[in-house]
Amino acid sequence: MNIAFIAHDQKKDDIVQFVTAYEEVLKSHTLFSTGTTGTRIMENTSLQIHRFQSGPLGGDQQIGARIADNDMDCVIFFKDPLTAQPHEPDITALIRLCDVYSIPLATNMATAEILLRGLERGDFQWRDVVKEQKQGEKNT
Incomplete structure (x- = not known):
């Protein structure tokens, strides 16, 4: 699975702690950030x-492009809801793309843990079916 990590400045320590805790689960996947x-x-x-680039320099948009190309399976985005972000429109667009393309998105540690436990159990196999269907549509 292709998994993207994003964290606002005040959440970077949290995402590092989170990924460290789930390193064994994540090591068999392709990771982006x-x-x-x-x-x-x-x-x-x-x-x-x-x-990719940092978020304010277009990294959010680069991950969004991967989502639009059906080449991202999960996004873990530790947002800081208490600090205004200069690239808020890019953040909103990324979240909207996850909704449009049915990409699981966690914006906090609790939801991220649920997603990774599901990943560990094999609950994301439906993404392989979606990718195969999209590939078939491109080939016809």
């Missing part, structure tokens, strides 16, 4: 992460 978040995760784990 916005710039600094990915750097912080890689500094604290043995995971390899494809890093």
